[in-house]
Amino acid sequence: MRYVEEFRDPKAAKVLLAEIAKVADEIGATPEKPVHIMEICGGHTHAIFRYGLDRLTHPGIEFIHGPGCPVCVLPMARVDECVEIAEQDNVIFTTFGDAMRVPGTKKSLLQAKADGADIRMVYSPLDALELARRHPEKEVVFFGLGFETTTPSTALSIQQAAREGLTNFSVFCNHIAVPPPIRVLLSDPHMVLDGFIGPGHVSMVIGIHPYDFIAEEFGKPIVVAGFEPVDLLQSVLMVLTQIRDGRAEVENQYARVVPEHGNPVSLAAIADVYEPRPSFAWRGLGEIDASGLCIRPKYAAYDAEAKFGIGYGAKRARDVAEPEGTGCALVMTGRIKPTGCALFGTTCTPENPLGALMVSSEGVCAAYYQYGGRRTPDPATEAAE
Amino acid sequence: MCLGIPGQIIEITDPDRLMAMADVSGVRREVSVACILDGPIDGLIGKWTLIHVGFAMSVIDEAEAAATLEALHGLGEAQETLEQMREGAKALEAGA
Numbered sequence: 001m002r003y004v005e006e007f008r009d010p011k012a013a014k015v016l017l018a019e020i021a022k023v024a025d026e027i028g029a030t031p032e033k034p035v036h037i038m039e040i041c042g043g044h045t046h047a048i049f050r051y052g053l054d055r056l057t058h059p060g061i062e063f064i065h066g067p068g069c070p071v072c073v074l075p076m077a078r079v080d081e082c083v084e085i086a087e088q089d090n091v092i093f094t095t096f097g098d099a100m101r102v103p104g105t106k107k108s109l110l111q112a113k114a115d116g117a118d119i120r121m122v123y124s125p126l127d128a129l130e131l132a133r134r135h136p137e138k139e140v141v142f143f144g145l146g147f148e149t150t151t152p153s154t155a156l157s158i159q160q161a162a163r164e165g166l167t168n169f170s171v172f173c174n175h176i177a178v179p180p181p182i183r184v185l186l187s188d189p190h191m192v193l194d195g196f197i198g199p200g201h202v203s204m205v206i207g208i209h210p211y212d213f214i215a216e217e218f219g220k221p222i223v224v225a226g227f228e229p230v231d232l233l234q235s236v237l238m239v240l241t242q243i244r245d246g247r248a249e250v251e252n253q254y255a256r257v258v259p260e261h262g263n264p265v266s267l268a269a270i271a272d273v274y275e276p277r278p279s280f281a282w283r284g285l286g287e288i289d290a291s292g293l294c295i296r297p298k299y300a301a302y303d304a305e306a307k308f309g310i311g312y313g314a315k316r317a318r319d320v321a322e323p324e325g326t327g328c329a330l331v332m333t334g335r336i337k338p339t340g341c342a343l344f345g346t347t348c349t350p351e352n353p354l355g356a357l358m359v360s361s362e363g364v365c366a367a368y369y370q371y372g373g374r375r376t377p378d379p380a381t382e383a384a385e
Numbered sequence: 386m387c388l389g390i391p392g393q394i395i396e397i398t399d400p401d402r403l404m405a406m407a408d409v410s411g412v413r414r415e416v417s418v419a420c421i422l423d424g425p426i427d428g429l430i431g432k433w434t435l436i437h438v439g440f441a442m443s444v445i446d447e448a449e450a451a452a453t454l455e456a457l458h459g460l461g462e463a464q465e466t467l468e469q470m471r472e473g474a475k476a477l478e479a480g481a
């Protein structure tokens with residue numbers, strides 16, 4: 001229990017760890033026959049590694065790392081399109097810092113900036129809006145990226161731009177939704193998933209009911225969790241308890257922040273500005289039905305796809321293969337651990353990422369690199385068997 | 386970019402646009418309070434909120450704010466977010 005003393009509440013953590021071990025034993029979980037729990041959110045992946053929760057918990061619990069890092073699931077084609085927009089004369093391209101180092105086929109946004117494109121890292125789409133106000137002679141494009149936590153921010157910014165009548169602001173919309181890829185993973189006969197830790201801040205926007213299908217259709221428990229180590233341990237215990245008792249329910253461990261029905265203002269803004277695309281491409285997972293959002297026609301003036309004829313707004317879709325030798329797709333779907341990728345830590349490092357999973361601190365390869373792999377060196381195809 | 390950070394609303398800066406000044410670990414940042422508005426806007430002064438990419442998304446109590454900040458510091462996410470806020474301020478000034 002090397003790390004437990006570091007916790008804000010080590011006593012609570014110890015009690016929870018003992019309780020987790022007890023229930024895991026009651027279920028009969030062993031390292032050979034583990035219970036597979038997927039944490040969906042990259043923030044949780046980061047916390048699990050940072051606090052060594054994968055090592056501290058009962059050895060019969062196997063964490064499977066989910067697709068919840070928006071930078072990691074961004075296809076290379078989208079990065080190429082960002083670069084293409086950014087390199088046009090008269091454009092100020094604005095983005096969250098996280099996206100700067102994601103490799104495209106030729107370059108990342110960071111390299112494009114070094115080559116002279118006016119690319120600016122902003123903290124908020126509101127900063128992009130302010131740039132548009134200050135530079136009426138420029139086209140200011142914001143790279144809208146992220147799950148439901150981030151989607152309201154661009155929706156509200158577009159509404160604000162419309163109210164002000166700004167004509168030089170647009171969003172390159174790549175917003176995606178959490179539930180659709182979970183359905184894909186649950187429908188994959190190669191995946192073994194016994195329960196889920198649900199994302200906290202996404203759920204603050206959408207509430208807990210979008211996960212009902214996980215319990216009702218697939219019979220798996222899911223617990224929406226906070227980000228403190230003790231939150232995560234408590235959520236693991238809640239998932240295990242459901243499994244032991246033969247229940248499959250959506251539970252909310254993070255009710256102090258997550259309202260059952262989400263945030264009404266955010267949901268109204270999303271519904272006003274966006275509509276689901278027929279399908280959207282995910283790195284490693286392929287095209288997933290209704291998993292991405294696009295800007296409704298009434299806001300077409302703020303849609304960079306329409307303005308620049310790019311992305312899904314282009315006449316022909318861009319087809320870009322992922323680079324050779326990368327294990328990203330297999331890691332993304334939980335079939336191998338990052339250490340099972342031949343490039344891990346050698347050609348692919350956080351300084352020189354080849355795949356997006358190595359870019360963000362929420363990417364599982366970066367987490368493995370930073371904090372070291374877990375106790376089993378590479379349970380590689382375990383999940384597939 | 387996926388995790389919110391706690392901040393305290395200290396002043397209403399633009400009631401029409403629903404903008405307020407927040408203190409986030411000593412860094413002042415203008416944020417939108419559209420998502421948490423529930424009554425007169427002045428009533429938000431002094432409240433702790435969870436702020437995500439410039440939007441206050443949820444009102445939390447002070448103890449929750451302190452615990453969340455500590456968790457984010459442990460992950461290095463708080464430092465990263467504060468750095469991004471400073472970068473954002475710079476991006477507004479920098480020329481092409």
Ligand code: SF4
Pocket residue numbers: 325326327328329331338341342343344345348349353354355356357358365
């Ligand atoms: S180590 Fe790099 S190339 Fe291999 S799976 Fe991870 S991100 Fe992809």
